Amino acid sequence: MRPVRVRRSTLPYQHTFGLGGSSLTLIGLMVFTGVLLMLAYEPSPERAYDSVIGLQDQFLFGGLVRNIHHWSANLLVAVVLLHLLRVLFTGGFHGPRRFNWVLGLGLLAGILAANFTGYLLPWDQLAFWAVTICTGMFGYVPWIGEWLQGMARGGTEVGSATLVIFYTFHTTLVPVTLVLLMAFHFWRVRKAGGVVDPRPPEEIVEEKPDYVSTLPELLMRELAAALALIAFVVVLSVFVNAPLGAPANPGMSTNPAKAPWYFVGFQELQLHFHPLIAVVVIPALVALALLAIPYLRYPRELSGPWFLSDTGRRTAVLAAAVGLAVTPVLILLDELVLQPGAGLPSLAWRGLVPLVLMGAAVFGFRGLLIKKFGASKGEVVQAVFVLFLIVLAVLTVTGVWFRGPGMALVWPWG
The missing domain is CATH 1.20.810.10 (Cytochrome Bc1 Complex; Chain C)
Structure with a gap:
């Protein structure tokens, strides 16, 4: 082997x-x-x-x-x-x-x-x-x-x-x-x-390894x-x-009833999106994107350097910082401020509208990476992956430690 x-x-x-x-x-x-x-x-x-x-x-x-x-x-x-x-x-x-x-x-x-x-x-x-x-x-x-x-x-x-x-x-x-x-x-x-x-x-590749x-x-x-x-x-x-x-x-549910920790992120997502979007559409899109990563056309297929380049390192750190900063804010906004859309069906207000906004945000982030940092296609793919990973990690941490009875937000030490 x-x-x-x-x-x-x-x-x-x-x-x-x-x-x-x-x-x-x-x-x-x-x-x-x-x-x-x-x-x-x-x-x-x-x-x-x-x-x-x-x-x-x-x-x-x-x-x-x-x-x-x-x-x-x-x-x-x-x-x-x-x-x-x-x-x-x-x-x-x-x-x-x-x-x-x-x-x-x-x-x-x-x-x-x-x-x-x-x-x-x-x-x-x-x-x-x-x-x-x-x-x-x-x-x-x-x-x-x-x-x-x-x-x-x-x-x-x-x-x-x-x-x-x-x-x-x-x-x-x-x-x-x-x-x-x-x-x-x-x-x-x-x-x-x-x-x-x-x-x-910056390390030079050995001509004769x-x-x-x-x-x-x-x-x-x-x-x-x-x-x-x-x-x-x-x-x-x-x-x-x-x-x-x-x-x-079977006659008495735990409160809260939570999924295993490796699926809690999707359970948390279900609190903010329509269930169809949270457990079907978003996971399917992420899975397809992951499968497509090696088959995209890259101007240069670079293997070996960590984060591909110094630019790749900076854009990955930026993506992680954005995910860490924005995700908790969005969770709190949805929990404490946002109200259901008047006259709109749940699938539209809790599903299609936030999904379109999320797609637009990712597309805008991609444009920022290219315009501000001159990121290559590989570096953009890497940064977007980091962004989604950090978002999922924050959702998981929130679901595991910051959700109490009735899945309400609580302090873990409360």
Whole structure:
């Protein structure tokens, strides 16, 4: 899965931060601990919660195994997202690496699916109502929404059929798909000659790169990084337990009822946009834009320098600053000031109008980058990506820590 020889310049840890190998390590931890958990878990509403309690109380290191599985899964989402950012910020999606970007997006989707299908399995209040919210979002998909919701739940409500469906996907289809995608992804990296060589924009490219043997130069570094990561996860799991609330009660909702943290941003978005726009249109547009990134025409396909250039670095920082400054203000304006449009249907006032305004703002931001900074197409794409990422991050933080009962805005320490 690795080239026989690699460029010496790619070996320092700070070039790639070992994110690809870290992802593989975390997936390995998830599979290993997941198999152990299957020995004790019973996928039925009557026994699921008690089997988790029994696992923690009656099995030697059972709680630790569950904690490692939980934290590995959550860390994996963050690590894969960081890996995606590293590839974007170093232009590692050009030429023979184009389709590998698509495979990486597929892996991210698969990892989110693995987390989501596993989220319900403890069958506690937190999991039950989070899955109820997320599967309820399927109902907003035009024409096939109710069918999708029924397929996900195995009926009209979250129940025993839902638990069996999620357990089956979590233990068979999703892991097999992830392993196949991951193997294909690593093979494509090898065929492309390994990772790109991240470097400062001003650094001169070596005319004759110095190559070294993968074994032991690369593999020993990866092994050391993997062992350090495993040690970190184990220590974290010793001191911080995986959450487990009260047993699921379909007749009494939690208040507030929130989606898993990696979907909370879209739940927060639903408070400010019409549900059709928040959970269907915007995610679809973002997904299409991400898939299109490597296939756009770039005047110069530059791979290697972080942020492509000094201009790219400045525009990325500007985009992050705009996202951090503007998003909280818009949330507060919508929450405290703006009123529903008189005589306008909800889809227009809460959907089409803000969507058009958002598109115009992005287009204006693009024009500013080109006119003020002379940004290239690649630098504009990078900056817009950073802007949307920061907006989603602010929405997620708001939904996780600043929403209380009734999804009202609260101070986290209140």
